[in-house]
Amino acid sequence: MTFAVLARKRRRQLSPPSPPIAPKRASQMIVPPLPMTPPDPDADPIANINPSIPPMDTVVHVIATEKAALANLERIYTTDTLSRENMERAVERVARTINIGGKLVICGVGKSGKIGEKLVATMNSFGIQSCFLHPTEALHGDLGMIRLNDTLLFITFSGKTSELLVLLPHLPPTLPVIAITSHMQPSSCALLSDSDIRDTILLPAPVHEREEVSFGLPAPTTSTTVALALGDALALAIARKLHTVPGRGPAEVFKGFHPGGAIGAAFASSSSPSPSVTPSLSSVSSTATSLSSATSNAGPTQANCLNPLPQSSHQKLISSLATPYSSIPIISYHTVPYSEIRIADALAAAVRCPEAAFWVLVTPSHLLTPRVLRRLAKTRDPGVKFGDFESESHDLFRKNWIHVPKSSTIADVRQILNGIDSTSRGREPTEKSARHTRNRVVALMNDKSEDDLFGFVEEREIPQ
Incomplete structure (x- = not known):
């Protein structure tokens, strides 16, 4: 009995504690001086490693x-x-x-x-x-x-x-x-x-x-x-x-892609039309001489066709209907031949730039309207190149754009279009001329230069 009790006591005894391990003293690292850049002859190089260095010095x-x-x-x-x-x-x-x-x-x-x-x-x-x-x-x-x-x-x-x-x-x-x-x-x-x-x-x-x-x-x-x-x-x-086309430089492109925030607000205020500007038909005629001369050469019967339009709905500026030129994608700045560009390229450009509302410039001189581009998407294979079929049926060349100042009113532009129609009534219509009349596009100018474009409007969007 005594032996059993002593045995239990021996089993309960704890093992002696391990000898304490003396902590190793960390070796002190010598940090090289950190010079100012550029060097500051008046600064203490050791101060750069001092944790108490003033925040402004850092x-x-x-x-x-x-x-x-x-x-x-x-x-x-x-x-x-x-x-x-x-x-x-x-x-x-x-x-x-x-x-x-x-x-x-x-x-x-x-x-x-x-x-x-x-x-x-x-x-x-x-x-x-x-x-x-x-x-x-x-x-x-x-x-x-x-x-x-x-x-x-x-x-x-x-x-x-x-x-x-x-x-x-x-x-x-x-x-x-x-x-x-x-x-x-x-x-x-x-x-x-x-x-x-x-x-x-x-x-x-x-x-x-x-x-x-x-x-x-x-x-x-x-x-x-x-x-x-x-x-x-x-x-x-x-x-x-x-972006090298006049009126479509980097600044105009950036403006078109940044309508929001303080930057967009600044752009909007700088591009607002001045209320002191009073557009008139004479200003349109002075910059579109060929168009106004066609109107002035019309006979008495033809002149009667140019009746003034109702003032209440036609005195808005034509620019209110326009798609800004700066927002319209240009597929090629003549680095890729026009004939080598595919319908798929035009569709991809239109999708990437939704603010252009499906207007696309294949080159700076070849325009696709939304209606024409949608028709091509439905009737042609996307892999077809523009050089593989008749170009007159799908694009509008710069020479056929009807240029007017952006300060023109809707009434001014409608009178010009009616004047062109009246001068061509005596001519034998051709399939090409009829197609061009259906696809006419009005190009709005910032000033008297036809190269300084503001935007485009399809004739079908202009009220009668």
């Missing part, structure tokens, strides 16, 4: 550092021949992509991806069709958004982002690739290593010093600043390359 240091990074980027694109040539190639490549109905696909990860999303918004506001592709989502189905006539823009500071390297083999080998990266030579950039089989363009965006040197940690700061600045520069250069 703010000024960051701003000065990023300013220096942008100055370095400006120097590169001012003096480096390869960088300048590559930027020109990139502008030409994207402009050609847009002109043939393609789009710019921008791809990046992390902070570079955020920069890419911002550039997509900027490009689209300039009429440069763009979209963002996340490389991981691309491998799970989003590769379907890429077409063979697109161009891809990678944004990666390192040039070797693993997600982008995994995506690259799954892209069509004929797809042009542009890369905004820190590398100055394509040979040092892993993403451009297959440049022998792929059309690649390097856009260098290095920083003047590493971010861990500038700020004590490798947080994307100066690298994202230079990438964003270079992307903005690329966007504006492409817009100026694309």
